[in-house]
Amino acid sequence: MDEIEIQKKCQTYEVTDFQHNFEINHPTTTLQQWGLHIHSTHYELLVFIRGNAECWIEGRRKKLEYGDVVIVSPREIHRIFILDNTEYERIVIHVSDSMLKELSTAQTNLLGVFHKNRTHIIHLSEEEMSQFISNQLQMKKMWKKKEFGADLLGAAWFQILLLQLSQKMHQVEGAGPWESVSGLVGEALEYVNVHMTEDISVQDIADALNVSRYYLSHAFKKSTGYGLWNYVISKRLVYSQKLLAEGASVTEACYESGFKDYAHFIKSFTKTFGCSPKQYGKSDDSIYMVKLNL
Helix, strand or coil: CCCCEEEEECCCCEEEEECCCEEEECCEECCCCCCCEEECCEEEEEEEEECCEEEEECCEEEECCCCEEEEECCCCCEEEEECCCCCEEEEEEEEEHHHHHHHCCCCCCHHHHHHHCCCCEEECCHHHHHHHHHHHHHHHHHHHCCCCCHHHHHHHHHHHHHHHHHHHHHHCCCCCCCEECCHHHHHHHHHHHHHCCCCCCHHHHHHHCCCCHHHHHHHHHHHHCCCHHHHHHHHHHHHHHHHHHCCCCHHHHHHHCCCCCHHHHHHHHHHHHCCCCCCCCCCCCCCCCEEEEC
16 A cells, blocks of 8 residues: 655654544554654554553653553644663554544444543553454454455454443543653643743743743753744644634634744744645545555
8 A cells, every 4th residue: 555644844843644534553663753743633542562661742741551552632742752772562543533423323422532531541451452452463364355345344343443442431530640741841831831822932931930041941852852942833833723623714823823923824834734724624534545554
């Protein structure tokens, strides 16, 4: 199958989008592959198997353990930190809103479960993990066959995988065992989240936290790997994308997300998302395509 995943990198963060409704990958790697990034339209479910890695989502982090399932919603800024040269193995599912809606019924609203999820993490027991991996292998086996009905059985096994995770999400309440970034960097993240649409600068953030601009910038870079101002721009771009998706005009999205320079907004948005704000949302996402890297 042709590579149809679009990857773009800019000065702020990476954007990964998928031109299909779902995909499953089962990679094992040793090198850091992704920096700070978002998925514009897809949920990500990362089932951790082994390695020494830490997940970071919107200023919250957790050391991953066998059986952890990380759930990332569309437009949430996140990344994985690989902490050493140990092999990092996981199963990653990306699924779109349209796919979840298609699979939902009056009795089982998968889309509603995902929309309401705020835990960012669930944990599968040893038995649940064994069943999950077994189901995944069954799907892989079916998908490799060329005989009549094998593709439909493969898709059915995918639905079983998704339902297993959704049932677990439905049972979980609360915020989950995540640790918020503490100290100065945590305060900076919180300040950006609250004030990102206002006319702020790195100096304003430093003044609010009673530290020097240099010290704050250095601490933020050391903790996250990214510049503080780039993070502010990232948050504004993600929010502007949300506003556009909700029907705001380009001008409204620009100024309501915190940009003061219209031309800079257009340039940053286009460079980051691969299309202008005006073009955003016009692509046809109704095509049903599957990509498997198992």
